[in-house]
Amino acid sequence: MPTVVTTIEALREQLAAARALGQRVGFVPTMGALHAGHASLVEAARRENDCVVASIFVNPTQFGPSEDFSRYPRTLEADLALCEAAGATLVWTPTVDVMYPPGDQTIVEVEQLARLLEGRHRPTHFRGVTTVVMKLLLAVIPDVAYFGQKDFQQQLLIRTMVRDLFLPVRIETCATVREVDGLALSSRNRYLSGVERESARSLSQALFFVRDRIAAGERQLEPLVNEVLARLWATPLVTPDYFTIVSANTLEPVTAPGPDMVALVAARVGSTRLIDNCLLVPPENSPTARS
Ligand code: PAF
DSSP states (O other), X not given: OOEEEOSHHHHHHHHHHHHHTTOOEEEEEEOSOOOHHHHHHHHHHHHHOSEEEEEEOOOGGGSOTTSSTTTSOOOHHHHXXXXXXXXXXXXXXXXXXXXXXXXXXXXXXXXXXXXXXXHHHSTTHHHHHHHHHHHHHHHHOOSEEEEXXXXXXXXXXXXXXXXXXXXXXXXXXXXXXXXXXXXXXOGGXXXXXXXXXXXXXXXXXHHHHHHHHHHTTOOOHHHHHHHHHHHHHHSTTEEXXXXXXXXXXXXXXXXXXXXXXXXXXXXXXXXXXXXXXXXXXXXXXXXXXXX
């Protein structure tokens, strides 16, 4: 089993010992309820570092008042087993008091990017994410921290925050892990009933449809987006919040195909809100076209 610590002092003691041995530190922040997507992050960290720290903390400040903080799955025993199997050497499980001690009053906010897309539907979400990730990164100060592409906007905000605040940490974004039918792995998938699980496939199907049409040379983005939105609305139990094609660097809408585009979708399936995304490559930007 990996060593498990709760306090910042115990964490720093373990990290100091690793650093004294000249070890490189990789870090995977999580909220627990771990699945194969998290395992792939820990495995990536294991390949590139000697000491692999995973944190497990269900961060209250990134949940809105009507969101699922209290029922968010807490599965510590299974999480520790997954961390061990994937190669974590240290697991940090801080409490709310450790992360937000009484009197705590500092927040970290990435202004513009946090207001777009998810920010429109979850206005305080990213403030909670960037604040907790900053605290986690400052406690560990890893060489590299690993995040999933599944939370595309989150990883972009974190990259921006790290750049803006001169944090000496490399941010690595790892590919989304999917079920065989394309559904992106998410801790919230376990909320889905059997019929909802069937309908949830429609999100990745919509993304892959758009990816394939653009790779085949489609240049009319607006009708394409309208077509997939109509399909999503027509899928039983699915209520889309958005399906959009934006710049992967700025998240601003794009009107014509170009490099660095991403399609993003958010929808409720039953009462569970899911997000997913897919990078888009028009034929003129594909590796074969360039070679
Ligand atoms: O992606 C997550 O699991 C969380 O948003 C994170 C990055 C661990 C911050 O709480």
